[in-house]
Amino acid sequence: MSIERIVLAVAGSFVLLSVLLAHYVSPYWLWFTAFVGLNLLQSAFTGFCPLAVILKKLGKEAGPAF
Incomplete structure (x- = not known):
C-alpha cells in the first residue's frame, strides 16, 4: 500500500x-x-503531510502525490 492510500485511509478513519x-x-x-480537514486542505496546496513524512521514514513506498 502506498503512502497516499495510507494517508487517505487514516484521515478518513479519523473523520469517521x-x-x-x-x-x-x-x-x-x-x-x-x-483539524483533520484543515490538514488535508493544506497538504493539497503545499504538498507537505506530517504522516507522509513519518511513513517515508518507516520505509513505505511513495506514490506520485508525496
Missing part, C-alpha cells in the same frame, strides 16, 4: 471516528474533525 465520538460523547470532538 471523531464524528461518532462527537455524536455519542461530546460535540467538542468536531474540533478534531476540523
